Amino acid sequence: MLPVFGHLNPDTDAVTSALVYARLLSRQGVEAQAYRLGELNFETPFVLREAGLEAPPLLPVLAAGTEVALVDHNESAQSVPNLAELVVTRVVDHHKLGDLTTSQPPYLRFEPVGCTGTILLGLHREAGLKVEPTDARLMLSAILSDTLHFRSPTTTQADRDAVEFLAPVAGVQDVEAYALAMFAAKSDLGDTPADQLLRMDYKVFPFGDAAQPQRWGLGVIETTNPAYVFGRQAELLAAMDKAKAEDGLNGVLLSVIDILNETNRTLILSATEDKAVSEAFGVASQNQVADLGHLISRKKQIVPTLEAHFAPVS
Amino acid sequence: MLPVFGHLNPDTDAVTSALVYARLLSRQGVEAQAYRLGELNFETPFVLREAGLEAPPLLPVLAAGTEVALVDHNESAQSVPNLAELVVTRVVDHHKLGDLTTSQPPYLRFEPVGCTGTILLGLHREAGLKVEPTDARLMLSAILSDTLHFRSPTTTQADRDAVEFLAPVAGVQDVEAYALAMFAAKSDLGDTPADQLLRMDYKVFPFGDAAQPQRWGLGVIETTNPAYVFGRQAELLAAMDKAKAEDGLNGVLLSVIDILNETNRTLILSATEDKAVSEAFGVASQNQVADLGHLISRKKQIVPTLEAHFAPVS
Numbered sequence: 001m002l003p004v005f006g007h008l009n010p011d012t013d014a015v016t017s018a019l020v021y022a023r024l025l026s027r028q029g030v031e032a033q034a035y036r037l038g039e040l041n042f043e044t045p046f047v048l049r050e051a052g053l054e055a056p057p058l059l060p061v062l063a064a065g066t067e068v069a070l071v072d073h074n075e076s077a078q079s080v081p082n083l084a085e086l087v088v089t090r091v092v093d094h095h096k097l098g099d100l101t102t103s104q105p106p107y108l109r110f111e112p113v114g115c116t117g118t119i120l121l122g123l124h125r126e127a128g129l130k131v132e133p134t135d136a137r138l139m140l141s142a143i144l145s146d147t148l149h150f151r152s153p154t155t156t157q158a159d160r161d162a163v164e165f166l167a168p169v170a171g172v173q174d175v176e177a178y179a180l181a182m183f184a185a186k187s188d189l190g191d192t193p194a195d196q197l198l199r200m201d202y203k204v205f206p207f208g209d210a211a212q213p214q215r216w217g218l219g220v221i222e223t224t225n226p227a228y229v230f231g232r233q234a235e236l237l238a239a240m241d242k243a244k245a246e247d248g249l250n251g252v253l254l255s256v257i258d259i260l261n262e263t264n265r266t267l268i269l270s271a272t273e274d275k276a277v278s279e280a281f282g283v284a285s286q287n288q289v290a291d292l293g294h295l296i297s298r299k300k301q302i303v304p305t306l307e308a309h310f311a312p313v314s
Numbered sequence: 315m316l317p318v319f320g321h322l323n324p325d326t327d328a329v330t331s332a333l334v335y336a337r338l339l340s341r342q343g344v345e346a347q348a349y350r351l352g353e354l355n356f357e358t359p360f361v362l363r364e365a366g367l368e369a370p371p372l373l374p375v376l377a378a379g380t381e382v383a384l385v386d387h388n389e390s391a392q393s394v395p396n397l398a399e400l401v402v403t404r405v406v407d408h409h410k411l412g413d414l415t416t417s418q419p420p421y422l423r424f425e426p427v428g429c430t431g432t433i434l435l436g437l438h439r440e441a442g443l444k445v446e447p448t449d450a451r452l453m454l455s456a457i458l459s460d461t462l463h464f465r466s467p468t469t470t471q472a473d474r475d476a477v478e479f480l481a482p483v484a485g486v487q488d489v490e491a492y493a494l495a496m497f498a499a500k501s502d503l504g505d506t507p508a509d510q511l512l513r514m515d516y517k518v519f520p521f522g523d524a525a526q527p528q529r530w531g532l533g534v535i536e537t538t539n540p541a542y543v544f545g546r547q548a549e550l551l552a553a554m555d556k557a558k559a560e561d562g563l564n565g566v567l568l569s570v571i572d573i574l575n576e577t578n579r580t581l582i583l584s585a586t587e588d589k590a591v592s593e594a595f596g597v598a599s600q601n602q603v604a605d606l607g608h609l610i611s612r613k614k615q616i617v618p619t620l621e622a623h624f625a626p627v628s
Binding site: 093094101 | 403407408409410411412413414415416417418419420421422423424425426427436439440613614618621
């Protein structure tokens with residue numbers, strides 16, 4: 001039974017892609033089981049409820065040598081802690097290729113599209129398999145989530161085509177209304193502790209080289225209600241400070257993405273983060289907030305810019 | 315114009331896959347051009363002649379930042395020397411994943427099959443593109459070459475199915491006769507200098523970890539006439555000694571694969587190689603030859619065994 005899982009601090013794509021890929025593999029004769037690597041955010045339970053599904057179980061500790069399939073990630077910093085001891089036989093992903101290596105030829109399927117769900121739809125087509133309504137809803141939701149319903153610069157024509165195909169199969173007649181309901185669910189943060197808000201969509205990235213290694217924690221809160229988030233700015237900065245110390249990081253940023261206006265205002269913890277952001281993005285912070293304008297994609301805009309900033313001068 | 319190229323010391327799969335993938339990309343609206351990273355072996359000119367094609371040109375030096383597509387390899391030690399400065403946007407490969415990283419999401423297509431040609435046939439099908447007879451012949455030849463016409467343990471059902479589909483499209487009626495003609499061309503080594511024989515299908519692999527790094531050169535001569543090769547054993551050992559010094563390697567092995575009998579007798583240069591081979595494979599050498607039995611796949615048998623042998627004890 002091949003375990004299939006997405007990244008730590010799972011988002012909708014990480015969870016739904018594990019479910020969809022595990023089912024696709026099983027239909028192709030590879031017995032597979034979906035897992036998750038952490039608590040769900042506030043959007044994914046809405047999606048699962050609409051699809052009539054339970055959340056996949058938390059991944060148990062796997063014995064060294066266990067074969068696994070990764071979806072929606074490939075870097076060890078975003079995966080299960082003992083990834084190096086496991087045997088990665090399959091990866092379906094739409095992120096840059098990080099530190100993954102394998103000792104045998106793997107099955108890798110990376111495409112530079114907005115969402116793993118878009119790639120998974122392609123895998124169904126190539127296998128000549130009919131897309132089931134539940135799987136269609138999961139892939140549709142993941143694409144709308146990852147691309148912020150096509151607002152993100154990560155969106156590609158393949159994502160738009162996939163949504164056009166999937167919506168009727170999933171029985172979703174008004175895609176925009178469904179997406180807004182998803183985003184509202186995601187934005188209903190209630191009295192969630194600040195620690196948890198920070199970790200909801202949070203990834204650690206290595207930058208620099210071996211001589212000057214940097215590890216940064218980059219959190220994102222995508223919301224239709226940014227005022228709520230900034231109302232809790234002091235708490236969130238305290239949570240960032242704690243995360244930085246606990247994870248032994250060089251810096252922590254928390255980007256608050258206004259989904260509907262497509263803007264990014266990023267919380268700046270200390271002079272270290274202020275220096276990096278002002279040098280990398282040419283933006284000075286005010287009251288510990290840096291206005292990063294329309295740079296709303298961590299993957300396509302924030303990470304590459306920081307990567308270039310910290311790259312060794314050659 | 316996207317450059318597409320296979321590995322150093324190109325074999326038939328490296329050359330034909332560059333040609334086929336470049337043409338496939340061009341048909342899909344991505345202007346691409348095939349190149350090679352070195353001199354052809356003795357099999358590939360036969361294949362190109364039968365296909366009515368010229369060899370692709372040698373890759374010129376590419377400026378830093380140039381986008382490239384790799385076929386049939388992904389490790390920097392087997393690629394163009396300045397690979398780290400280039401931007402790898404696409405890889406189609408059937409080897410283990412090595413030290414490749416990217417700064418943007420790439421298009422990666424790895425499958426654990428016997429030949430890149432088999433994956434490329436899949437790409438044609440998925441794109442709904444008719445396979446042209448010339449491309450069919452190139453993919454067919456690559457699969458027969460890489461799998462030694464299904465004799466290699468790297469062979470999968472997908473490779474067999476691909477050959478069954480491609481042979482009639484290519485106009486090859488007797489596949490076994492065509493494969494034997496290819497192997498005869500490959501075995502007609504004439505008065506090729508020993509240096510060149512060693513380098514014909516030769517790859518450098520990193521083993522061990524950062525604390526005890528090892529770099530080994532692993533050459534393969536696949537031939538229907540091993541007696542000819544062993545008749546030049548002294549010359550070949552001298553060429554191995556030279557390569558070891560020139561490339562600053564820890565060890566060099568040259569495996570002579572008898573295609574028709576599916577056996578591997580490997581030349582052992584010195585006590586270092588003898589120790590590693592006898593410990594890793596449990597085979598003592600005699601007269602500087604180790605009989606590795608039916609271990610005829612460098613990728614699937616020789617490299618993983620050496621990798622495990624040199625792996626740090628954890």
